[in-house]
Amino acid sequence: MSKQHAELMEQKGIKVSHQRLRILDYLEKNRVHPTADMILNDLKDEMPSLSKSTVYKTLNTFVEKGVLRELTIEENEIRYEYNLQDHGHFKCIECGKVFDFEYRFDVDDIKELKGFRIDDKNIYFKGLCRDCNSSKVM
Amino acid sequence: MSKQHAELMEQKGIKVSHQRLRILDYLEKNRVHPTADMILNDLKDEMPSLSKSTVYKTLNTFVEKGVLRELTIEENEIRYEYNLQDHGHFKCIECGKVFDFEYRFDVDDIKELKGFRIDDKNIYFKGLCRDCNSSKVM
DNA sequence: ATATGTGCAAACTGTTTGCAGCCGC
DNA sequence: GCGGCTGCAAACAGTTTGCACATAT
Numbered sequence: 614m615s616k617q618h619a620e621l622m623e624q625k626g627i628k629v630s631h632q633r634l635r636i637l638d639y640l641e642k643n644r645v646h647p648t649a650d651m652i653l654n655d656l657k658d659e660m661p662s663l664s665k666s667t668v669y670k671t672l673n674t675f676v677e678k679g680v681l682r683e684l685t686i687e688e689n690e691i692r693y694e695y696n697l698q699d700h701g702h703f704k705c706i707e708c709g710k711v712f713d714f715e716y717r718f719d720v721d722d723i724k725e726l727k728g729f730r731i732d733d734k735n736i737y738f739k740g741l742c743r744d745c746n747s748s749k750v751m
Numbered sequence: 752m753s754k755q756h757a758e759l760m761e762q763k764g765i766k767v768s769h770q771r772l773r774i775l776d777y778l779e780k781n782r783v784h785p786t787a788d789m790i791l792n793d794l795k796d797e798m799p800s801l802s803k804s805t806v807y808k809t810l811n812t813f814v815e816k817g818v819l820r821e822l823t824i825e826e827n828e829i830r831y832e833y834n835l836q837d838h839g840h841f842k843c844i845e846c847g848k849v850f851d852f853e854y855r856f857d858v859d860d861i862k863e864l865k866g867f868r869i870d871d872k873n874i875y876f877k878g879l880c881r882d883c884n885s886s887k888v889m
Numbered sequence: 890a891t892a893t894g895t896g897c898a899a900a901c902t903g904t905t906t907g908c909a910g911c912c913g914c
Numbered sequence: 915g916c917g918g919c920t921g922c923a924a925a926c927a928g929t930t931t932g933c934a935c936a937t938a939t
Contacts, residue, residue, distance in 0.1 A: 630913090630919060650903080664921040669904065671919095688823040689929080690903065703864060714863035718856065720876075725852035726841060728881035736874050738858075743866035768894060768937090788928080802896040807929065809894095827904080828928065895936070906925070914916090 625678040632663060636671050637680065637695075646684055646692040646702070646711045686711065686737050701736040707745035763816040770801060774809050775818065775833075784822055784830040784840070784849040824849065824875050839874040845883035 618637045619629045627633065639652055647655075653668045672693055675681040684692040686704050696713065703712040720731060741749060756775045757767045765771065777790055785793075791806045810831055813819040822830040824842050834851065841850040858869060879887060 628918075632920075648903085662921075665903095666905080666922075667920055673905090683826075685823055685826040688821075688826060688829050691826050701861075703867060703869075706870070712863065714861050716856075716861060718854075723839075723852050723854060725850065726876075728884060729841060730879040730884045731841075731876050732844070732878040734876050738864075738867075738869050738872050740870040741868040746866060746868045766893070766938095770895075786928085800896075803928095804897075804930080805895055811930090891939090893937085895934105897933095897935100898931100899933105900931070901929080903928095904926080907923095909920105909922090911920075912918095 621680065625680055627674060627678055627680070632660070632667050633671050633674075635660060636668065637675065640681060640693060640695045644695060646686070646694050648690045648692055650690075652693075684737075685735065699734060701738065703738045703740070703742070705742035705745055706739055707741055707749075710742060712742060759818065763818055765812060765816055765818070770798070770805050771809050771812075773798060773801075774806065775813065778819060778831060778833045782833060784824070784832050786828045786830055788828075790831075822849075822875075823873065837872060839876065841876045841878070841880070843880035843883055844877055845879055845887075848880060850880060 615634050615638055618634055618641070622629050622633065622637075635656060636652060639656060640647070643655070645651075649665075649668050649672055652672075653663065653665055656663050656668075672681065672691075676683050676693075679697070681693050681695060682697055684694060684702060686692055686702060692711070701714045701716045703714060704710070705712070716736060718734070718736070720726065720734075740746075753772050753776055756772055756779070760767050760771065760775075773794055774790060777794060778785070781793070783789075787803075787806050787810055790810075791801065791803055794801050794806075810819065810829075814821050814831075817835070819831050819833060820835055822832060822840060824830055824840060830849070839852045839854045841852060842848070843850070854874060856872070856874070858864065858872075878884075
């Protein structure tokens with residue numbers, strides 16, 4: 614919903630613009646952890662003048678202001694997601710899809726990290742998703 | 752120890768060469784999860800003719816053959832480590848150091864991943880390490 | 890002699906930056 | 915009219931690639 618997103622931006626001190634709204638709407642709808650390039654390509658159909666630099670700058674702004682989260686799953690690309698809640702990711706090496714999962718991880722148990730301040734937790738697995746795994750077996 | 756590394760390479764079907772030995776020795780000694788660039792810079796003092804492409808090609812060979820592990824902590828660089836054992840990483844956003852830690856993570860508990868085949872687990876946190884954290888408090 | 894590892898430079902890719910022009914308040 | 919967002923093109927950085935030469939067996 615554009616209206617809620619406009620409010621969200623104002624709360625976070627981000628100037629509302631057409632491009633920014635569309636990018637945020639896109640990320641809310643397309644929860645596939647897209648890269649900047651995917652976002653650009655998809656939005657270009659409806660907004661032919663949209664530029665690469667606007668997409669990158671916008672995404673960086675959103676990440677800085679805590680509206681989006683950046684994911685490092687592959688080393689050569691940044692993926693973005695709307696879901697700010699703590700959760701893990703699973704990337705299927707066959708079909709390329711990225712799945713979310715919930716986890717419980719007791720950080721206090723880890724003796725090596727006593728006294729550390731943990732700001733950001735990142736957990737991702739790779740392998741075969743259910744569909745790709747079962748079609749492999751057959 | 753170069754000799755053990757030479758044997759290891761032979762076991763894994765990697766031809767032994769001077770450059771490859773030195774790079775592997777370096778990674779065994781310098782357990783700081785270096786990037787290709789750090790390795791190149793450090794080794795260039797003793798081996799001025801060593802080239803970027805040799806370092807990259809060698810590291811890729813080692814990763815393919817399972818001698819080294821690749822880490823994705825930052826999205827714009829690949830780090831390498833000699834330690835193949837399953838463990839987590841913590842990167843301090845202040846001093847930049849990367850710490851290892853052991854974890855227990857029961858994957859069978861995760862309902863979203865039932866039926867998935869998990870090949871690779873990757874866990875990394877960011878924040879302040881003990882030293883940087885305590886100097887912040889003061 | 891042959892196979893393959895090495896080193897140089899150029900190509901590639903995702904991301905960032907500088908700057909002129911445009912838009913909304 | 916002003917601030918700042920947008921879009922273009924160029925710059926950048928890490929990585930990969932093509933190719934000629936060097937090297938070891």
